[in-house]
Amino acid sequence: MNRREFLASAAVAAVAAEAQTTASKPNVLFLSVDDMNDWIGCLKGYPGVSTPNIDRLAKRGVLFADTHCAAPLCNPSRTALFTGMRPSTTGVYNNDQYWRPTLPGVDTIPAYFKKNGYHVAGAGKILHHVAGFNPPDQWDEFQLQQFDDPWYRRADWYPWNQKIPAPKGHPYNGLKGFPGEFEWGVLEQPDDQYGDQKAVQFAEEFLKRKHTKPFFLATGMWHPHIPMYSPQRFWDMYAGDKTKLPVVPKDDLDDIPPVGKGFAAFRREEIERIQKEGKWKEFVQAYLAAISFADELVGKVLDALEKSEYAKNTIIVFWSDNGWHLGEKQHVHKSTLWQRSTHVPMIIAGPGTKGAGVTRTSPVSLLDLYPTLVEMCGLPQNPKLEGTSLVPLLRDPKAKREATVSTYLPGNHAVVSEKWRYILYSDGKEELYDRRKDPNEFTNLAGDPKLVSVKQNLAKFTPKTSVAPVPEVTAYDFDFKTYTYKLKGAK
Numbered sequence: 001m002n003r004r005e006f007l008a009s010a011a012v013a014a015v016a017a018e019a020q021t022t023a024s025k026p027n028v029l030f031l032s033v034d035d036m037n038d039w040i041g042c043l044k045g046y047p048g049v050s051t052p053n054i055d056r057l058a059k060r061g062v063l064f065a066d067t068h069c070a071a072p073l074c075n076p077s078r079t080a081l082f083t084g085m086r087p088s089t090t091g092v093y094n095n096d097q098y099w100r101p102t103l104p105g106v107d108t109i110p111a112y113f114k115k116n117g118y119h120v121a122g123a124g125k126i127l128h129h130v131a132g133f134n135p136p137d138q139w140d141e142f143q144l145q146q147f148d149d150p151w152y153r154r155a156d157w158y159p160w161n162q163k164i165p166a167p168k169g170h171p172y173n174g175l176k177g178f179p180g181e182f183e184w185g186v187l188e189q190p191d192d193q194y195g196d197q198k199a200v201q202f203a204e205e206f207l208k209r210k211h212t213k214p215f216f217l218a219t220g221m222w223h224p225h226i227p228m229y230s231p232q233r234f235w236d237m238y239a240g241d242k243t244k245l246p247v248v249p250k251d252d253l254d255d256i257p258p259v260g261k262g263f264a265a266f267r268r269e270e271i272e273r274i275q276k277e278g279k280w281k282e283f284v285q286a287y288l289a290a291i292s293f294a295d296e297l298v299g300k301v302l303d304a305l306e307k308s309e310y311a312k313n314t315i316i317v318f319w320s321d322n323g324w325h326l327g328e329k330q331h332v333h334k335s336t337l338w339q340r341s342t343h344v345p346m347i348i349a350g351p352g353t354k355g356a357g358v359t360r361t362s363p364v365s366l367l368d369l370y371p372t373l374v375e376m377c378g379l380p381q382n383p384k385l386e387g388t389s390l391v392p393l394l395r396d397p398k399a400k401r402e403a404t405v406s407t408y409l410p411g412n413h414a415v416v417s418e419k420w421r422y423i424l425y426s427d428g429k430e431e432l433y434d435r436r437k438d439p440n441e442f443t444n445l446a447g448d449p450k451l452v453s454v455k456q457n458l459a460k461f462t463p464k465t466s467v468a469p470v471p472e473v474t475a476y477d478f479d480f481k482t483y484t485y486k487l488k489g490a491k
């Protein structure tokens with residue numbers, strides 16, 4: 001063999017070796033829902049809720065029953081999850097901040113998998129849903145979210161949605177003259193016309209195809225996010241007494257510091273209006289219906305995987321980006337540092353998980369998913385990641401985590417341990433709750449002199465520094481066609 005032949009045969013051998021390694025790698029189905037709190041069967045957050053599909057996934061995988069988002073709002077939560085970095089590191093703290101132009105050289109989960117030999121595909125709500133948040137170069141194939149609500153027709157934010165007719169008859173909830181997305185009802189159209197079905201169909205077709213490389217498939221449901229539109233049969237599940245209002249003591253906000261009170265007051269006009277018009281219960285019913293609809297959609301994707309040739313070699317990760325208040329603390333959104341906003345469902349199933357139907361009660365973070373998948377799929381370590389792989393917890397029932405942190409806007413953090421929730425606001429004011437004795441977080445114990453050392457110990461987990469927020473989207477001219485960002489005033 002001469003030198004050229006030797007090099008050629010070495011190259012062939014290297015390619016073959018790589019093909020061998022990638023062929024043995026597991027696929028990933030990354031399955032998400034939006035604004036789903038712990039009102040699902042396996043998390044026991046709402047007795048009587050119907051989520052048979054999520055529950056069956058929990059029965060065949062590992063349920064992380066105390067998972068918290070890195071930030072209690074869509075964009076900062078998803079940016080943290082997909083970049084593996086905290087808001088206090090990236091400066092992406094809120095919804096109206098592009099991650100892409102401010103984080104050059106950062107690989108999102110799909111980009112990293114693509115770089116490491118995977119075929120990566122996504123459909124629906126993956127990163128934040130507005131134009132500029134889902135760069136196509138992160139994917140081999142990508143299908144944007146299709147929206148149901150007329151609200152999501154704004155030309156600069158949803159340019160791909162302009163030609164899709166908006167459903168007629170809005171608003172369905174009877175709150176006339178109320179701007180925006182705070183809406184719910186039944187759309188006058190067949191079930192399969194709901195926008196989330198497009199993402200489901202994408203996944204179903206993707207899983208029928210022959211793939212020569214291992215794949216990472218992200219499928220993101222919009223439900224149960226507002227507007228909460230669901231077919232009638234899901235509303236019927238929660239008719240009459242089956243919908244129960246949360247308990248909200250009148251004085252619940254009295255022991256909360258001003259910053260926390262401010263978070264709870266965000267969009268207060270919405271809860272005031274629904275209470276005044278006698279629609280609070282209908283709002284809760286809408287949420288329950290949207291959860292059960294989301295569960296059915298999740299089930300369709302799980303069925304498609306089950307029927308496919310990839311059933312045995314695919315890791316399934318199910319997650320929600322943040323929780324949701326239904327009136328607790330006089331609030332009907334997310335964007336707070338309490339349990340309602342930070343506690344989310346998370347299940348990991350498939351190859352690499354040990355045991356079926358097991359539950360882990362250690363507090364963990366959505367930030368841990370990126371390093372977990374890197375380890376489970378045998379990809380090279382990504383040194384930028386700030387979460388910690390959950391693989392030890394997947395395999396060892398005795399493995400424990402001490403605490404996890406959620407951040408909302410610069411300098412406000414919630415530290416969750418098995419026993420405590422400690423909130424430290426940017427002005428130094430605090431809250432402390434005994435999670436076992438007071439799961440509804442009604443009594444702030446931060447002023448108790450006996451608990452000073454408890455607070456000090458929990459405060460050690462908060463990020464040491466918080467970078468300044470990156471510019472808001474209005475600072476840029478964004479071009480959807482070329483997917484480029486130009487800072488206004490820059491040459």
Ligand SMILES: [Ca+2]
Nearest residue numbers: 034035074321
């Ligand atoms: Ca969300």
